[in-house]
Amino acid sequence: MADASDFRSDTVTRPTPAMRRAMAEAVVGDDVLGDDPTVQELEAAAAAVMGKEAALFVPSGTMANALAVKAWTSALEEVIVEEKSHIFNMESTHLTFISRVMPRPLRSTRGAMDPEDIRRNIRTPNVHTPRTSLICVESTHNNWGGAVIPLENLKAVRRVALDHGIRVHIDGARIFNASVASGVPVRDFADQSDSIQFCLSKGLGAPIGSVLAADTKTIDLARRLRKALGGGMRQVGVIAAPGLIALGEMPARLGQDHARAKRLAAALAGLPGVELDPASVETNIILIGFAHPRLTIPQFLAALEARGVLALAVFGGIRFVTHKDVDDADVERAIEAAGAILKG
Numbered sequence: 169m170a171d172a173s174d175f176r177s178d179t180v181t182r183p184t185p186a187m188r189r190a191m192a193e194a195v196v197g198d199d200v201l202g203d204d205p206t207v208q209e210l211e212a213a214a215a216a217v218m219g220k221e222a223a224l225f226v227p228s229g230t231m232a233n234a235l236a237v238k239a240w241t242s243a244l245e246e247v248i249v250e251e252k253s254h255i256f257n258m259e260s261t262h263l264t265f266i267s268r269v270m271p272r273p274l275r276s277t278r279g280a281m282d283p284e285d286i287r288r289n290i291r292t293p294n295v296h297t298p299r300t301s302l303i304c305v306e307s308t309h310n311n312w313g314g315a316v317i318p319l320e321n322l323k324a325v326r327r328v329a330l331d332h333g334i335r336v337h338i339d340g341a342r343i344f345n346a347s348v349a350s351g352v353p354v355r356d357f358a359d360q361s362d363s364i365q366f367c368l369s370k371g372l373g374a375p376i377g378s379v380l381a382a383d384t385k386t387i388d389l390a391r392r393l394r395k396a397l398g399g400g401m402r403q404v405g406v407i408a409a410p411g412l413i414a415l416g417e418m419p420a421r422l423g424q425d426h427a428r429a430k431r432l433a434a435a436l437a438g439l440p441g442v443e444l445d446p447a448s449v450e451t452n453i454i455l456i457g458f459a460h461p462r463l464t465i466p467q468f469l470a471a472l473e474a475r476g477v478l479a480l481a482v483f484g485g486i487r488f489v490t491h492k493d494v495d496d497a498d499v500e501r502a503i504e505a506a507g508a509i510l511k512g
């Protein structure tokens with residue numbers, strides 16, 4: 169549907185005209201040989217923003233997370249993850265498939281794990297049990313409706329990790345949303361980690377790519393692991409060029425997405441069948457529970473689609489995500505459509 173108001177995900181964003189131009193004009197080289205200046209510029213810029221020594225451009229957030237877990241762990245070890253996290257639920261089991269580590273999923277309060285609960289779940293290795301070597305934190309938290317993990321929580325998690333000689337990886341697919349919503353600079357979040365990944369291809373609007381940032385030694389290892397997984401790419405400046413625009417210019421506009429999500433959430437919350445506390449919407453993701461007297465989730469989504477509005481069924485609920493390619497008119501269209509369908 170060409171003119172649909174597409175709220176399914178912020179991954180549906182299209183490159184801006186400036187990104188298209190940058191792609192056409194990118195200076196490129198063979199990045200596997202270390203020759204692509206545009207990739208190097210992106211990696212240096214990302215490392216600087218995150219306050220890390222080095223960074224690596226990768227095709228996807230999933231690969232960035234997979235490389236981080238692989239770099240920080242060995243077989244016979246265990247990784248603490250939040251139970252609804254993307255790494256644990258949505259990345260096709262690379263924890264076991266690639267890294268051969270045990271995941272230890274913990275409960276949380278809106279994505280923020282209790283540091284004392286983490287401490288209790290760190291294992292002392294012996295002949296029976298694995299060594300705990302990594303804690304993964306996700307912010308913003310996708311399946312908790314874009315919740316920002318508070319800096320204080322991250323600091324407390326980091327202290328527990330340091331006490332036990334354990335690494336912390338942040339899955340910061342939407343860390344810029346977390347930064348804009350909280351006013352905390354991304355590097356203050358990143359400072360509480362050993363490695364952090366973020367996605368250029370979500371709210372920041374680039375067509376492809378994520379970046380993993382860490383110390384130089386770990387990024388060197390991640391580069392070899394990326395090659396081993398088939399992620400070494402050649403004239404990749406063509407896609408790093410729009411990534412530079414995404415990193416440099418797009419964080420500043422994320423506040424608009426958050427304001428639109430709040431407006432949409434406030435309107436949806438009053439409708440029959442919608443289970444939503446609008447105060448829970450902190451960034452660009454709205455997760456609603458749905459229990460309507462007449463309509464199932466697929467029926468509601470089909471009726472929305474017939475009115476040109478797309479949303480996504482997730483975990484027994486429905487997700488609306490705002491991004492640069494939905495504007496105020498799209499938000500009003502969604503509100504009107506949902507109202508007409510659910511009240512009718």
Ligand SMILES: *Cc1c(COP(=O)(O)O)cnc(C)c1O
Nearest residue numbers: 228229230231254306310339341
């Ligand atoms: C999208 C996402 C990823 C993975 O990114 P892909 O590029 O889709 O592989 C990782 N973590 C979170 C929280 C995400 O939302």
